[in-house]
Amino acid sequence: MAASVFLILFAITVLTCTAAHDFQTSIHLLRPRQGLGRQLVEGVDCLSWRLAVETNNLRNWQLVPESCESYVGNYMLGKQYRRDCKVVADAALEYASRLNLTGDGKDIWVFDIDETTLSNSPYYARTDVQFGALPYNATKFNEWVAEGTAPAIPAVRYLYNKLVSLGFKNVILSGTNARFQDVRAANLHKAGYRSWERLILKGDADKGLSAVAYKSKRRTELVSQGYRIVGNVGDQWSDLLGANAGSRTFKVPDPMYYIA
Template sequence: MHAPAKAMDFSFTLLFVLILTIATTAAASPNIYIHMLKPHYGSNGHKHSDLNCLSWRLAVETNNLQNWTQVPQACKDYVGHYMLGKQYRRDVDLVAAEAYKYAKGLNLTGDGNDVWVFDIDETTLSNLPYYARDTVAFGAMPLNETAFNAWVEEASSLAIPGSLKLYKQLIKLGFKIVFLTGVEEIYREARIKNLKAVGYTTWEKLILREAGEGGGVVYKSKKRKELEEEGGYKIRGNMGDQWSDLLGSNAGDRTFKVPDPMYYIG
């Protein structure tokens, strides 16, 4: 009758000694047991790269990491899993929901000049079928403009569900939609075909880049300035996947960035 009690007392003593040993060691080196197993066993027995890909993506999204040319090789699979997984969809949905919450709280003038500016690539249209190719590897391979332009010509990009939902909600609220993209003017017909095929059926303006025009912040700022100063429009909201879509002059009353860790446009 007393054997089980003695066994329990012995087990408890061993457990107490183990806890005391861990606590004493941790006190001397407080970080030694934090995620102790992960660096050695989290990748099937292989140590992780020194580059933390989650931290890298956060730096990209917050614009703390700038002027990078391609996704680090160590983060290729991480970026692929993120873009194809549920988290990317949830992240975009959250941005779109916040944008709608903001938009429905505005008092529109009713003169038809309240516009919402959308970027296209990775904002309203997804090029994931292209970026998933081995030759692109979610941005881990060098940019091939010829191959990407051929993809644009195919007009096979997919709608980003959260953005498409927001687009339809904004139209119901009375906003005019302006698409502003850095894709060249020669691809206008392909863009129109692609947008309409996936549900973006109407807009006020579709602005593409003329041959020889610069890109990035300078280009987007110029086009937004023309919208407001020459067209008489008021940019009430502006949504893009690159900081170059949202920085600079005439950015709009409020901006919303959707995630995109696959490429950087300055």
């Protein structure tokens, strides 16, 4: 009887604590946290693999090693990922605080969307996706985007809004298809991004361009309009390379996929 009462009280406590977490301020644990402490799985050192990915030493890879799917999932849904994002955001904010604004409204920061301002972890946690261990399915991912329910990455949202308060203008530049303009704008607003100078998505004129070429093109257009890109935040190296990448670039972690 005592054991039953304990279990009931424990369940109530868990539900209460879970309900207290705001959708916009946490990335919820969607899967059991197993195996994170063991990085060497079937001959693949998953921690070293992730480091090679983040430093761009491992390029043009297609899938997360199957044996590292659990490791990547637990990383993306765990505290370490959030801590790593915070380190990036803190470094960016420290840099921004030392800049002298010109006052003409042309000093801008560029932000990506997927795995930068918004997290797709709820989607990648699904069994038919498995945190990048299975091939990318454009149809399924677009269905997820159309839901408009992606949560914010808390550290990036904090950085984004602090930059606004400091007087910078933020431009959101994404490879998302332009047909999702309204849903992405609504999702960003719901997740706590309330102000931007431009929201630029990929249109028909950008078809066939690589991510580097597309983002270089759009950033160059901004510069030609008189904007100065003082900072650039993205999860892919293709967000941060190419023409007019910005005076400083900041990469948030993403070991789930690689975009050239």
